[in-house]
Amino acid sequence: xxxxxxxxxxxxxxxxxxxxxxxxxxxxxxxxxxxxxxxxxxxxxxxxxxxxxxxxxxxxxxxxxxxxxxxxxxxxxxxxxxxxxxxxxxxxxxxxxxxxxxxxxxxxxxxxxxxxxxxxxxxxxxxxxxxxxxxxxxxxxxxxxxxxxxxxxxxxxxxxxxxxxxxxxxxxxxxxxxxxxxxxxxxxxxxxxxxxxxxxxxxxxxxxxxxxxxxxxxxxxxxxxxxxxxxxxxxxxxxxxxxxxxxxxxxxxxxxxxxxxxxxxxxx
Numbered sequence: 001x002x003x004x005x006x007x008x009x010x011x012x013x014x015x016x017x018x019x020x021x022x023x024x025x026x027x028x029x030x031x032x033x034x035x036x037x038x039x040x041x042x043x044x045x046x047x048x049x050x051x052x053x054x055x056x057x058x059x060x061x062x063x064x065x066x067x068x069x070x071x072x073x074x075x076x077x078x079x080x081x082x083x084x085x086x087x088x089x090x091x092x093x094x095x096x097x098x099x100x101x102x103x104x105x106x107x108x109x110x111x112x113x114x115x116x117x118x119x120x121x122x123x124x125x126x127x128x129x130x131x132x133x134x135x136x137x138x139x140x141x142x143x144x145x146x147x148x149x150x151x152x153x154x155x156x157x158x159x160x161x162x163x164x165x166x167x168x169x170x171x172x173x174x175x176x177x178x179x180x181x182x183x184x185x186x187x188x189x190x191x192x193x194x195x196x197x198x199x200x201x202x203x204x205x206x207x208x209x210x211x212x213x214x215x216x217x218x219x220x221x222x223x224x225x226x227x228x229x230x231x232x233x234x235x236x237x238x239x240x241x242x243x244x245x246x247x248x249x250x251x252x253x254x255x256x257x258x259x260x261x262x263x264x265x266x267x268x
Contacts, residue, residue, distance in 0.1 A: 012035055012175060014069075015032060016070070017031070017068070018030070018068070019067055020062055028057070031232050035208060039207070039223060041208050041225065043225050044227065045226060045228060051212075055179055060078030060083050063079075090171070092179065092181065094180050098164065101153060103152065105127065106127075106130065108163065113130065114130060116129070141169070142199065158185050158189025162192060165197075169205060175206045176207045178208065178209050182194070183212075183213075190216060194216065209221065212250070215243075218243045223235060226250060
């Protein structure tokens with residue numbers, strides 16, 4: 001296995017020795033990561049590995065306590081998620097930021113509603129434009145919506161996840177950060193989300209796919225960064241690491257074998 005080597009020319013986003021502290025708590029320590037243009041980079045780790053802190057740092061929720069965060073080769077220091085969104089870094093969290101009682105169209109355009117004039121001088125939301133555009137844009141991503149005016153609460157978990165991703169792509173995301181998008185989905189719904197990630201990559205969008213499921217990450221990923229207790233175990237391309245090796249590193253194979261040996265040798 002050889003750690004991933006990338007040229008700076010095709011790197012859209014990078015972290016260099018980034019750490020994040022909360023008082024005396026070390027959440028992240030010396031994380032180095034590079035995301036290439038049009039790449040699916042999988043961020044893998046078990047619960048408590050530091051994945052959530054890392055993506056919130058990338059998304060502008062937290063600022064690095066140490067280290068350098070670069071976008072397009074230039075150091076950045078976001079003060080809010082809006083700063084990241086303004087330069088095309090969009091994050092889709094597990095809760096999706098959707099309102100169940102609102103329609104598909106209104107959720108799709110939430111915060112960016114197109115306007116029209118009522119009686120020539122009153123600005124109101126153009127619901128029909130929202131409905132037509134949301135249906136068409138979702139169809140482009142392979143999501144067929146029966147009625148864009150239906151409450152989004154009537155959609156399946158996979159459909160909601162796909163809508164949230166398609167919304168980010170439509171509004172100009174260059175980097176798409178996906179927080180455990182397949183965690184609560186069945187096999188077919190997970191497959192649909194993975195297909196959508198593939199389509200995003202085909203459009204030239206860079207994707208950071210956060211998951212603890214190697215079976216979802218390995219087929220779609222181009223490169224993999226493994227986290228354990230806030231530290232990076234390294235970054236690898238698919239041709240330098242096998243799925244079994246990724247599983248072994250995530251599970252702490254050496255520690256597990258040592259523990260099994262101790263249990264087998266113990267006397268009861």
